[in-house]
Amino acid sequence: MMKIIRPGITFGIIGGLLTFLFGGWSVAVIGCFMGLGLGLGLAGQFERKNPLELVKSALPTALIAGVILVLLSLYQSSVVQEAIGKRPTAEEIVAKGNLIGFLGAVGFSLLLVALHSLPEKQEQQWKIAVLALVVITFPFVDQASELRWTSQIIFALIFVILGLGLNIVVGYAGLLDLGYAAFFAIGAYTTGILSSPVHNIQWNFWLVIWIAAAMAAIWGLILGAPTLPLRGDYLAIVTLGFGEIVPVLFKNLIDVTIKEPLTCWILPMFGANTTCIVFTEHFDATLGEKGISPIGRPALPLIAHGEPAGAAMTIKIVIMLVAIAILGYLFWRAWSSGNRKPGVMAGFAGALAAIFIFFLPIPRTNNTIIDSVLGIIQPGEFESSRPVTWYFLIIGIILLSIFIIRRLRDSRLGRAWMAIREDELAAAQMGIDPVKTKLLAFAMGATFSGFAGAFYAAYIRGIFPSVFDFSASIIILCVVILGGIGNINGVIVGGLVLMTADRLFLPALKDFLAAFLKTTILPSISDPAVQLAVKDNANPILYRFLLFGLTLAIMMAVRPEGLIPNEQIRAELHEKEAVAEVEAPKSKKGKKG
Amino acid sequence: MLELKDVNTYYGNIHALKGISLTVNDGEIVTLIGSNGAGKSTTLRTIQGLIKPRSGSVVLDGVELQKLPAHEVATLGVAQSPEGRMIFPRMTVLENLEMGAYVRRDLSSFQNDLEHAFTLFPRLKERISQKGGTLSGGEQQMLAMARAMMAKPKILLLDEPSMGLAPILVELIFDIIKKLNQEGTTILLVEQNALMALSIAHRGYVLQTGEVVLADKAEKLLKDPMVQKTYLGVE
Ligand SMILES: Nc1ncnc2c1ncn2[C@@H]1O[C@H](COP(=O)(O)OP(=O)(O)O)[C@@H](O)[C@H]1O
């Protein structure tokens, strides 16, 4: 019994304490997320049986979690709110927020547990449907509840992509890369240089993001090549070096001169009289510490409302037609090979609609509801004041990344990565080319940080070299390790947990502490110097790296395989236990027989 | 089919193979016997391209293997069940066997070959989703052999398949080697168990400190006084 109730208590307390930090409507949103987490965690604990029985066995846990959440949240609005010197929350918000929070916590957890009665594949599909619903509605709920989390969640999602990319290198191919942020920087700087008014080059974001990914991939190959003969610690040290060099390089690319060597140096050396061909002279590519800003932003549809016809529009239309032709070819291939499942057909229809929506402006209707939906689908230029559009863009990039990475993992190349990770020599005996396999791991891994870099540069409208230093590489590595090396779902959870903690939780904790100290402890300190010291040091953001380190150290001691582990890596970390497990049933069998 | 000519292989300045020449013809079992450190494993490693010989040539069906990296040699049809097994410990039995078939582009007969491997090694079928590293020594040996078979190689290199196995298992393994050969696989078999090896092989080579000291039909080697004294323990 205790085993089932304990997660309820843990979740309830964590959720409740979070409401202390955010107050207001937060209890409603936190309750729903708590329910999701609890449900996903609980479902696996039960055997598959009918939904009613499942709900019955999970009910106590769900109720306990919900009750603790509401009790703590009520304590927040009645006592804590006053203690930190804020105006009390409106009674209506308290009542509705707690009701929604309670229903969300109990409802979502029971729903996910009940889904466990279905066969595995169907359960999976339903789970995805529930998660999709949450992902789609989140930014709107966030807006309505005035929590304003979306703009910060977007940063967490950037790190999810980075984690997914690094996971290819570290998790699949087993190559410890301590300088992964270098590729993030390369993606971001490519975007900055190609789409900023500072350089008078303002290419379209939708083109630049692919160039950024390609640049990152190429540099993945170039920086990967010298590390090929190295293993383990030595590989880590060299990648660390590259991670340090790249930001420094960008910091110093402020006076670039490229001359054609033949006409400028070699021929004159032999006395020839040639005019020197200069490609660029004193070109300030990155603007050093100042960074590049502003940077162009994406806009949808690609052909803007009221755009005049001209060369640019012709090119866009040609690209659209090419996209449609490619889609048509794929459709023809699927159709003629007999792959006519309704799901596949719906996929093609959706893709065709997506191409039209992406390229062509849909006329507005003067119906406010329809127009506001159209405003989300085709928002024009993406603005900082509307994080929703950015949110859906990055969700789209993540879905694309997950799709590609899953295909890669299950492909020949994916199996070659795993074999190399296990034993390079044995892999070569199987006919796997270690050079090609490792280089492709670096290149594919870097591609995704290229996407992330391009998005990041456009989202914050500027890039600065200090963002991409060693600490960024380490944070990305933490995301992968915390979530579960080698597991896509794990990395996503790792990125969300670590980065929302960093971006939402710590700043909220800082405000909370500051307000709390101001009303309680600070007035009772007479010495102003001590008062100032307490005030300044009670800032958890100062300790964020300490906290990262602590989290990682605790994880390594308690659950080294991460929150959602990969099977093979769990086996590696628990080798002795696994052997014991296998031997024990064997000896039992022996006795019987 | 496979021909080594005057092969010299070094580990740093240790001269491990001193001008080895040998041939394996299509459909044969050829065995390489010799005591510890004679250079048997080094010969197999040289054939597979895991170490490069300093001079001499290794030719498989007209292709010079000594110039190629190990993974290309594997692609050309050389598979090895290595000494110490070198299976993938954290992959399941099935995944190990799939890795064995990695060199094959055409996987249409994969299921058949898998079934065939399981008829030869029924024990592996029972352990199909168990991690390689948790198998017993004998099972790991079977897995290494089955994995090499899955590549459908032109020539199968077996490095001491009977090492460390119980006598019953040794007989079983040699039976399987014979069966494989009858099905058409060419085999180069390295063994310390000279009696067993010579009793199933067509021809044999005796290796001593990196040199071939004897080469003959297997039944003749069995009667050779030097072989009897040194490797068969007959006084
Ligand atoms: N990796 C290695 N480094 C240095 N010397 C080695 C290495 N492997 C084998 N040797 C040496 O090469 C010789 C032949 O070894 P090996 O081929 O393993 O013998 P066998 O398989 O016949 O027992 C031995 O003298 C051994 O010490």
Ligand SMILES: [Mg+2]
């Ligand atoms: Mg040996």
